[in-house]
Amino acid sequence: DDKYHEKRKQLVELELRMALGGNSTLNDKENIVNNCLMQHKFNELDYGFDNPDHYNLSHHFFNYRKQIQKSKVYKIIQSMPKGAVLHVHDMAIIGPDYFVNLTYMDHLYVCFGKPIKFWFSYTVPNTTCDGDWKLMKDVRKAAANVTQFDADLRKHFTLVCDNPDVVYPSIKETWDTFMGYFTSVFGLLSFRPNWEQYFYDALKLFRADNIMYVEVRSILPNLYELDGTVYDKIITAKAYRKAINKFLKDYPDFLGAKLIFAPSRKVDAKVLDSYIQTARHIKRDMPDLYAGFDLVGQEDLGNPLIEFVPQLLQAKDLNFFFHAGETNWFGTLTDENLVDAVLLGAKRIGHGYALAKHPALMREVIKKDIGIEVNVLSNAVLSLVKDVRNHPLNIFLSLDLPVVLSSDDPGAWEADPLSDDFYVAFVGVASRLADLRMLKGLALNSLKYSALKAEHKVRAIREFNSRWNDFVNHFDCKSY
Ligand SMILES: O=c1[nH]cnc2c1ncn2[C@@H]1O[C@H](CO)[C@@H](O)[C@H]1O
Ligand SMILES: [Zn+2]
Secondary structure, X not given: OHHHHHXXXXXXXXXXXXXXXXXXXXXXXXXXXXXXXXXXXXXXXXXXXXXXXXXXXXXXXXXXXXXXXXXXXXXXXXXXOOOEEEEEEOOOOOOHXXXXXXXXXXXXXXXXXXXXXXXXXXXXXXXXXXXXXXXXXXXXXXXXXXXXXXXXXHHHXXXXXXXXXXXXOOHHHHHHHHHHHHHHHHHHHOEHHHHHHHXXXXXXXXXXXXXXXXXXXXXXXXXXXXOOOEOOHHHHHHHXXXXXXXXXXXXXXXXXXXXXXXXXXXXXXXXHHHHHHHHHHXXXXXXXXXEEEOOEXXXXXXXXXXXXXXXXXXXXXXXXXXXXXXXXXXXXXXXXXXXXXXXXXXXXXXXXXXXXXXXXHHHHHHHHOOEEEEOHHHHHHOOOOOOHXXXXXXXXHHOOOOEEEOOEOHHHHOOOOOHHHXXXXXXXXXXXXXXXXXXXXXXXXXXHOOOOOHXXXXXXXXXXXXXXXXXXXXXXXXXX
C-alpha cells in the first residue's frame, strides 16, 4: 500500500519534471511570484471545475474576451516580460478602431461591395470592385448618424461578433470572413504612408505588452501612392526597415524586428519562382531585416508543399519558416505538409497543430530542434478547436517540445499582441499544475528559436533575464 503511493507519487512527479520548464528551479523571489500566481490560477480553475457551465475558456473566445481583463493571472502575465513574438501577420496586428480612424484620411474612396473595399487616390480608383467607388468623406457626410455609421464600418475590420457559434458554424465561414477582412484592410494599409505608420504603431503595441522583439510575416503587398504610382515588393521591405529603424531610435530599449517573406501558397510554380527571386533579393540587400521565407493562406485550400519540393530544395538558403499542419484533416496532403516542412529543413514550423498525430515527426522536431509556433487563439477562432482544453499544445508542453507561443492575427480577433494567448495557454491548455517555470520557459524559447544572429541572441537572452529579475524583484501580489 505504501509502495503503491510511493510509485504513484513518482509517476506524477516524473511527468511534471518532463514538461516544459519542469526541470528548472525558482529562486526565493520567484517563488513569491509563483505562489501568488498559482493561488490565483487555482482559484480560477477550481471555480470552473465546480461550475463547468460557467467556465469561460470552454466557450468561444469572443464570449469571454473582455472578461480576461479582470483575471489576476492575466494581469500578472501582462506585466511579465514575455520575450518575442515570432508568428504574426502584417495586416492583422492592430484592432479595428485603428482602421476606422484611417477612414477619416483625405482622398479615400470606398466601395460597398462584398467585402467592402477602400482605396486612396486623387481621382476615382480603377481598382476592381463590385459596386461604385465613392469619396468616403461624402458618404460619411450623407450618413444620418455618424456614430452608428462608424460602428457599422468597424464590423468590417474584425471577426469578433456577439454570436460566434451561429455566425461561424464551420471553417468555411471563418476563413471566408477572415479573407474578407484582409481584402477590406488591404487598400487602407498598402497606401505607402500608412504601411510604414501601421508597423511602427504595431511595434508600440508589442512593446506595451512587454515584448522585446518581433518577427513579422508579410505578403509584401505592392505599395501605392495617391497619384497611382505602384512600387515593387523591395520597396515594401524597405518600408519595414524604415519603420523599424525609426522605432528603434524612438524606443532604444526595444531589440528590433525582422521580416519573414510569406506570400500565398495558392500559386503556380512560375509565380513561386518570382517569390523566391524576391526573397533572394531582400536577403542580399537587407540581410539584417531578412529572416526567412514561408507560404501562407488557408492550408487545406492552398497547394501542398510537396508540389513545390523541387523548387524549394534549390532555395534552402532562404531559411524556411513554413506554416504546416494547420489542419484537422489527418492523413491528407495538407497534413503531410509537416513531413515536407521537416525534410526541407524548416527552422521553425508555423502552427504544427496536427503534429501530435505524428510520432516520427515529433522525434524529428526534437532531433533537429525545430521551433513550433503555436497560436492557440488563432486555432480556436479559425475553427480548428472549440474548447481550448482539447488543443494539442497540452501534449507539446507535456513532452517539452520546442514550443513558442504566438498570436498569428491578434488584431483580427481583438486580442492582445501576446498576453491573451499566453493567458489562455497557461490557464486553459497547460496542466493545472504548470507554474511560473513554464511561463519563463516559454518566454525563453521565443528568444532561443528566434532568427537573431548568435551574438544578438546571447545579448537578447541576457537582456531578458535582467528584465525578468526586475519584474520579480518589484513584484507585489497585492497590486494585482
Ligand atoms: O493562420 C494563418 N494560416 C495561414 N495563413 C494565414 C494565417 N493568418 C494569416 N494568414 C495569411 O496571411 C496573409 C496576410 O499576411 C493573409 O492573406 C492570410 O492568407
Ligand atoms: Zn499564421
